[in-house]
Amino acid sequence: MSAMSSNWDRRSVLRAAAGLAALGPLAACGSNNGRSGGGSGSGKNLVQYFHAYGEAGTEQAIKRYAKAYSKADVTTQWITSNTFETKLFAALLTAQAPDVFEFHPQIQMIKSGQVADLTDIIDPVKDDFNPADIKSHTVDGKIYGVRMIDDPQFFYYRKSMLEKANVSVPTTLDELIEAGAKLTTSKVKGLFLGNDLTAIQNNLIFSAGAETLDAKNQIAYHTDGVIEGLTKLHTLFNSGHLLLDSPTDFWDPSAINQGLCAIQFGGMWSMPAIQQALGDDFGIFPFPKIGSSGRLSVYNGGWSMFVNAKGKNVDAAKEYVKWLWIDQKKDQEDWATSYGFHIPPRASIAAQATKLKSGQAAEAVKLFNTYGHFDNIGFTQAMITAFNDVMANAVRKNMDPKKALDQCDTKVNRELKKLFG
Template sequence: MKQSMKRLLTAGLIFTMFAVLLAACGGGGTNTTDNNSGQTTDNPDKPFAGKKLSIVTANHPWGDAIKEMLPEFEASTGMKVDVQSFFEDQLAQKLTVQMTAGSVTPDVFMYSPLQQAKLFVKNGWIYPLDDYAKKEAAYDFDDFSKASVGSNMIDGKLYGIPIITEQHILYYRKDLLQQAGIAVPKTMDELLAAAQKLHDPKKEIYGFAARGQRSPLVSQISSFIYSEGGDFMKDDKATINTPEAIKGMTTYATLLRDYGPPGVLNMSWPQAIGVFAQGKAAFFADANSLFKNATDPEKSKIADQVGFAVFPAGKEGSQPFNITSWGLAMNAKAENKDAAWAFIQWASSKEIVLLTQQKGNPGARMSVWDNPEGITAFPKELAEVTKETQKGGVDHSLPPVDKVSEARDIIGAIVQKSISGEDIKAAAEQANKEFQVLIDKEKGK
């Protein structure tokens, strides 16, 4: 790793990435001044020499990979980078506390766009990155998938750079489908028919496994709703009672009610993929990022029989979520924004994304997915499905509101009631009214 990083950086990556920033900060002279701090450096090759950055990451494999590469980054830029990592809940709490207090640190932080962007932007905690991202042709911002960028857009502005993506896909048992002479489902109707045919509770084989817990299931029904032409809301109006939304939720509820395993109402993704990995389900639908739970022989009894497929099509085709699960954002009060961007730019460059993706971190750069060296950490079929899904999909898997948790509880109740045998249309009408109240409160109505 050290040798490859040394070659990468000395080959001119860092010079290219920072040359324009240097010119912008000091006009290209030998004595430069940082726009934000007023400090100077006499080394044109290290425009941020002596600067210190505070970075906060989640306890995530991506963060571990970046930490390994930081010494080379520091040596090449002259910066000192302090990195702290926290579990997801702790990270959210830390950021909320520090931002509320108006802290200038951390300069850069990992964040979950779909969970936090709306609230953070509303509170003025994140600095927009549009000008930075599009300033240098060498950065090639257009290389990021459109959906991953869309996950980081609020009111037409870019507030984060995607570093980890997730796509909704279909997992399946190759052996079961082959034995039954069933083709891999390409449509919702085909999935329902295949799940029904392979459902055999007496042999502890269930047709379909997925999240059934009220809040966790909401992200999963999104793709079913989108593929029928619906969404959670449109133009500040709740739309979970539309025919399209109800059709998508009905398909999901039917799969779990009629062909799911016992106890499905209490299942989040660990329990659901656990059923699949134990060889007790023919199909499992969830994020591609979970694949190792099904393909690792130490965790799975069917590791060599797992297949991956593009999400089945509904009336509007295959429209799965294609999201940024983790992005990098800049503190709006960071005192050294050019230096903060230098780190973000480096960490999300083509070269570094290639290295982090080789460690199993699915990035958002299409060129890396097209590079054979960029898919070595993934099963071939999964890489192909991911590449195909990256080309389209929908940029959100959750309702785009500030109070995401409350919205999830409201919407998730619809599916749970349907699984329990209640009228889904009546449940959707009631939930739509409750969701509209939540939307109106956030809009100050």
């Protein structure tokens, strides 16, 4: 994930399993349709889809990389963030389908044959990738998608505000709630967890000591710790200490930068903008522990590059993906650190990323390595949406958390049966 230009929760909306389910099996489509590219290739045309990143210079960077590729003309479709999913999956049903596109690992895309097996281009450098990134893209021993960036998410806080209120950095949910109360004034809210709180639902599960699914692809989120967390978040929601009407959502650092809150949940991608606005007056900390089985957690988002397996230029597209996202280490480091801050998924590139070696950026990498949790490829958008409903009903409304989770279980088990029998 990275900052966006519209008020939109990319973590939950951009996973397209729901869109895939609605569309059904994706029709075969070709991308060798005579479109001219902007590169220096020798007649072969490829099209790649990217959503519009919020950081200045990102569009120019992607097009600059593509222009340098000599074996094909690569055209970039830079798509407005809040329409990206719709346009991507509509295009995949047509002759205008992209050859290459960025997205998140989703098991439906693999089971429907939409994305190509990239094991052959990744295997030679597999050991250089974060093992969790390889695992989250692997089904039946085959790797689908090349991870481009890892995006840890955590809390930002204003050091001066915590010092003035005599508040220590929270390590438990109870302490976070207490901090929110002490930091709230007539002009500043203590906490911002996103406008509808769904941004923190993965951390709610992880910090309660649970998982979305277990190793047997069975529900693992329905625990006493998660119930406790939901109950306490409901109390917090009604406390008056949460910022609930921020002009932009959690992915944008405007709330903390403009002094609307003292503590904001957000992503590492926002750090350069926060540094520019606040100087040294900020710190970061992981999502705090929930309950007796709790643990600190850092949810890892991120983006991956996929090849359209139903296009007519699959081999050429794979060759381009290998060239840019496997071979061009300088460009990969540039993409990860020259705009927003992201962690390169490859150890050799992360080791030379000097911008991530000091200050709060180094602390973010440390938190990521110590407390990071990754998406489960089997926990689909339909399941994520079902848990969105839990957050709505048990946190923002007044439903018994046990009942809300029971309703979620019914929906999730229905999806699990479809996928795994």
